[in-house]
Amino acid sequence: RKINRKKNQLKNERLNNAIDNFYEIIHVDEVDRQMRGILPNIKVLTLSTIKYELEERATVAKLLFQPLDKLYKD
Numbered sequence: 001r002k003i004n005r006k007k008n009q010l011k012n013e014r015l016n017n018a019i020d021n022f023y024e025i026i027h028v029d030e031v032d033r034q035m036r037g038i039l040p041n042i043k044v045l046t047l048s049t050i051k052y053e054l055e056e057r058a059t060v061a062k063l064l065f066q067p068l069d070k071l072y073k074d
Helices: 002-025 028-035 055-064
Strands: none
16 A cells, blocks of 8 residues: 555656646746637638649649548449
């Protein structure tokens, strides 16, 4: 029992140290913005659309991002 108790105590200490270290390293302003519910700029969140010069490339790109279910419909 003592060994298990000591093991759990050390595990909790390591976890707490890791959490403390994380919050010391992370950018404090970003965390504050997130905690206040301020969302990042929409331009950052939206994916850019790529225009392909060749129609074949556009077709291949679309096929790569389709779920596999659609490819095997009979």
